[in-house]
C-alpha cells in the first residue's frame with residue numbers, strides 16, 4: 001500500500017467499539033449469572049482472543065452481526081481449559097484473565113505471540129501471588145520447546161488458582177491492567193481488596209463491574225472491592241474507541257481543508273487526554289451531544305483543519321492518553337515549536353518499544369526527535385517526507401504513521417498494514433471513505 005498527501009478528508013465516521021470495554025464485557029459476562037449481550041463489540045483480533053479463551057473454559061459465546069451473546073456460568077462456573085489459552089497479541093487479555101484465573105480451583109497455561117512473550121508479567125504475578133495464586137513462567141513439562149530463562153516473568157506462564165485472601169496493594173505503576181487483575185481476583189478473595197495507583201488509570205473495570213452488581217468503590221487513586229455471591233448478566237452497548245478516534249482527530253486537524261465528525265466516541269475522563277492535548281495544541285475540536293451510554297460518557301467529536309503548536313505533557317495526563325502517544329507524536333512533528341512528553345516510560349513495554357519505534361519512523365520521515373527514558377522531545381515544523389515505515393507489528397504505529405504519510409509529500413509505505421486489525425480491522429476502508 002502506498003500512502004500519499006493528495007487528499008483532504010470530509011464527512012462522518014463511526015469508529016469501532018472500545019477495545020478495553022469490549023474485553024471486559026466478555027470477561028464479566030462469562031463469570032456472571034444469566035445472559036450478557038454486547039452491541040458494537042470490537043471485532044479486533046485482541047478481543048477475539050478474549051472470546052476464544054473463555055470458550056476454552058466452557059463458556060458459550062455467540063458472535064454474529066456485531067452482537068455478542070454470552071451465557072454466563074457464574075463466578076464458579078469456569079472449567080479448566082482444554083488446552084493452552086492463546087492470548088495472541090493482547091496484554092489486556094493476559095493480565096485481566098489472570099486475575100480471574102487466580103480465583104479458580106485449577107491450573108491454566110497462557111501463551112501468546114512474540115510481542116506478548118516480551119511484555120512484563122511480574123507486575124501481575126506479584127500482587128496475585130500475595131493473594132495466594134501461584135505463577136510459574138517457565139514450565140519445561142508443558143512447553144518443552146521454549147528456551148526461556150527460568151522465571152522470565154513473561155509468557156508463557158502457568159497460573160494455579162485457589163483460595164485467595166484480600167490485600168491492599170500499592171501498585172508501582174499506573175496500569176489499569178494491573179488494577180483490574182487485582183480487583184478481579186478480589187471477587188474471589190476473603191475480605192476486602194484494594195489497589196492504590198501512583199496516578200489514576202482508566203476506570204472501565206470499576207464502572208462496568210459495578211453495573212454487573214459487584215461491590216466496588218473508588219476514592220481518588222484507590223479502588224476497593226468486596227466479594228459478592230454473584231454478578232448479574234447485563235446488556236452493554238460499547239462506545240466507539242477514543243484510541244481509534246484519535247487517528248481521525250489527527251487526520252482532521254493536520255490535513256488542510258478537512259472536517260470530520262466522529263460519532264459515538266467514549267470520552268471517559270480517564271481516557272480523554274488526547275482531546276485535552278489536541279485542544280491545548282490549538283486544535284479546532286468540539287464535543288457535541290454529550291451523553292451517558294452503559295455507564296460511560298459518550299460524545300460526537302467535530303474536528304477541523306488547524307495550525308497546531310507544541311505542548312509540554314507529563315504527570316497525571318499520561319495514563320489518560322498512553323495509547324495515543326504514537327499519534328500525538330505525529331501531530332507534534334507537524335506542529336510548530338517543541339513538544340515534550342515525560343513520565344511515559346510505560347511506552348517501552350507496550351506492543352512494541354514505542355519510544356524507539358516513534359523515534360525511528362519520525363526520523364525516517366525527516367522529523368527531529370530526541371528520545372528519553374520516559375518519553376521524548378519533538379521539534380516540530382521540520383519538512384517531513386514520505387518514507388518506508390517499520391511498524392514492528394505494532395497496530396498503533398501502523399495507524400499513526402499512515403496519518404503521517406497522508407500529510408507528508410512523497411510516498412510512504414508500511415512494512416505491515418494488517419497489524420491494524422488488532423484494534424481496528426476497517427481502518428484503511430474508513431480512511432478512504434472520507435477522502436476527497
Ligand code: S3P
Nearest residue numbers: 020092174175176177178322323
Ligand atoms: C488497557 C490498559 C492500558 C492500555 C491498554 C489497554 C486496558 O494498559 O495501554 O491498551 O484495557 O486496561 P496499562 O493499563 O497496562 O497501561
